[in-house]
Amino acid sequence: MTGQSYSVYNAVYAVAHALQAMLSSKLKHRGMADGGKRMLLDLQLWQLHHILRTVSFNNSAGEKISFDQNGQIEASFDIIHWVTFPNQSFLHVKVGKLDPKAPRDILLTISADTDECFECPRNQYPNNDKDGCLPKEITFLSFGEPLGIILTVFALKFSLITVFILGIFMKYRDTPIVKANNKNLTYILLASLLLSFLCALLFIDQPRKATCLLQQTAFGVIFSVALSSILAKTITVILAFVATKPGSRVRQWMGKRLAYSIVLSCSLTQAAVSIAWLAISPPFPDLDMYSVSKKIVLKCNEGSGSMLYALLGFLCFLALVSLTLAFLARKLPDSFNEAKFITFSMLVFCSVWLCFIPTYLSTRGKSMVAVEIFSILASSFGLLGCIFSPKCYIILLKPELNSKEQLIKRRNKGTHLPFKCS
The missing domain is CATH 1.20.1070.10 (Rhodopsin 7-helix transmembrane proteins)
Incomplete structure (x- = not known):
């Protein structure tokens, strides 16, 4: 799943959770278990937005999705290194993570053993593991x-x-x-x-x-x-x-x-x-x-x-x-x-x-x-x-x-x- 697809996935589920919470609260308040469809039509959009800011759930990836007081999503972010090659191909390498809910000292983590990519000299080529250069045969x-x-x-x-x-x-x-x-x-x-x-x-x-x-x-x-x-x-x-x-x-x-x-x-x-x-x-x-x-x-x-x-x-x-x-x-x-x-x-x-x-x-x-x-x-x-x-x-x-x-x-x-x- 791409980053864009993951965001759409979380957005749809957040709206679904907010609608479910809104409907449940109305039905419970009126005490009408058989009038759910009629009561749903009486809801206002501003009410959905208010409930959406209080939504909190775990998605299928195990990530907790919630919003802070400013309405910003409280989700962690991976730090990705894009490695590009001469043939226009590229590789995504995760090098760290940003977690707003984590303690302040581990708010940002960077993998210190992460490989530093560099281009091999003209007379060498990368090995299969991409962790070294080998001399080219003349x-x-x-x-x-x-x-x-x-x-x-x-x-x-x-x-x-x-x-x-x-x-x-x-x-x-x-x-x-x-x-x-x-x-x-x-x-x-x-x-x-x-x-x-x-x-x-x-x-x-x-x-x-x-x-x-x-x-x-x-x-x-x-x-x-x-x-x-x-x-x-x-x-x-x-x-x-x-x-x-x-x-x-x-x-x-x-x-x-x-x-x-x-x-x-x-x-x-x-x-x-x-x-x-x-x-x-x-x-x-x-x-x-x-x-x-x-x-x-x-x-x-x-x-x-x-x-x-x-x-x-x-x-x-x-x-x-x-x-x-x-x-x-x-x-x-x-x-x-x-x-x-x-x-x-x-x-x-x-x-x-x-x-x-x-x-x-x-x-x-x-x-x-x-x-x-x-x-x-x-x-x-x-x-x-x-x-x-x-x-x-x-x-x-x-x-x-x-x-x-x-x-x-x-x-x-x-x-x-x-x-x-x-």
């Missing part, structure tokens, strides 16, 4: 825990697969299928994917100044090289087929110089964003005291959220442009066209990062780091598998298809290309 995603070991193993495994594929393409660099799709761009793409797998390792273990500076910036630059390489491959395929039209001036744009210009310009743009970020407000090691209860999470503070959004926004731009162009070029003749594989790889890439956003925002602590590492590994492996697995299949298992005669045969079924394998 936590981060380390190489020694199971989750860190699993992510490290996958990063190294994918790196070895990338090195294996790079070795295959370098060994068979003079074959038509490797030459047909600009082998130098292929080497750049494989090297950037290899670095992206290794880049994931920067997010594991205790954050330090050097790793915090490199985590997002290295990730942004390396992924921009990979995506710009894919974009250059796609543009090269489209220009190759557009150049076959009579009177087309696109032929003058053909060549390795255009592809290298795309990769270089996109990579330098992302590098400029990263350098500006490091110069204006660089990331730094930080402590997260509150997101996980009873734990202190070591993490890298981004420093400038706007620069992080600029870096990620440029990657999104490259991914969407590559996806759009590859989708438009997916039905061009197959001899020299890897746009279909690029389309599927970019769909996988975009799907991974679209799922990353809500998952990242809904997690806390070191789980956020694990989600980002998983997204880096999954998107990079998606690019590696979708683009290079069909070629490795032909090189290793169907070598009879990796010949100039086969490519010319397939090319003659489609559109004549104005360039040779180089």
Whole structure:
């Protein structure tokens, strides 16, 4: 029962006792036991008020309810300490009592053994009994825990697969299928994917100044090289087929110089964003005291959220442009066209990062780091598998298809290309 309910309860019972006393006195005075209803209607309100001041009774809680000569209730009062917490909850603690009917020396009593509440320091949390503070556990995603070991193993495994594929393409660099799709761009793409797998390792273990500076910036630059390489491959395929039209001036744009210009310009743009970020407000090691209860999470503070959004926004731009162009070029003749594989790889890439956003925002602590590492590994492996697995299949298992005669045969079924394998 709340304090307000208790007061209403006592008020109703006080009026009831006063009415009963008034009725009893009238009936006794008139001596009419059967005329109670008629006599009650003859009572005046001022009489009720006079009798109310003389009422005295014990309520169901055992408290004596009465009024003093001034009409004030003679009841005891509890002294309550309201303890509020950061989550807006509160606790009532009785710390004393005020009893007007008690002797003067114990009129007011305060519990001298009452606990004094105080807020625990930022690096501690209250125990279950709320009578002491315990140190918070310092936590981060380390190489020694199971989750860190699993992510490290996958990063190294994918790196070895990338090195294996790079070795295959370098060994068979003079074959038509490797030459047909600009082998130098292929080497750049494989090297950037290899670095992206290794880049994931920067997010594991205790954050330090050097790793915090490199985590997002290295990730942004390396992924921009990979995506710009894919974009250059796609543009090269489209220009190759557009150049076959009579009177087309696109032929003058053909060549390795255009592809290298795309990769270089996109990579330098992302590098400029990263350098500006490091110069204006660089990331730094930080402590997260509150997101996980009873734990202190070591993490890298981004420093400038706007620069992080600029870096990620440029990657999104490259991914969407590559996806759009590859989708438009997916039905061009197959001899020299890897746009279909690029389309599927970019769909996988975009799907991974679209799922990353809500998952990242809904997690806390070191789980956020694990989600980002998983997204880096999954998107990079998606690019590696979708683009290079069909070629490795032909090189290793169907070598009879990796010949100039086969490519010319397939090319003659489609559109004549104005360039040779180089």
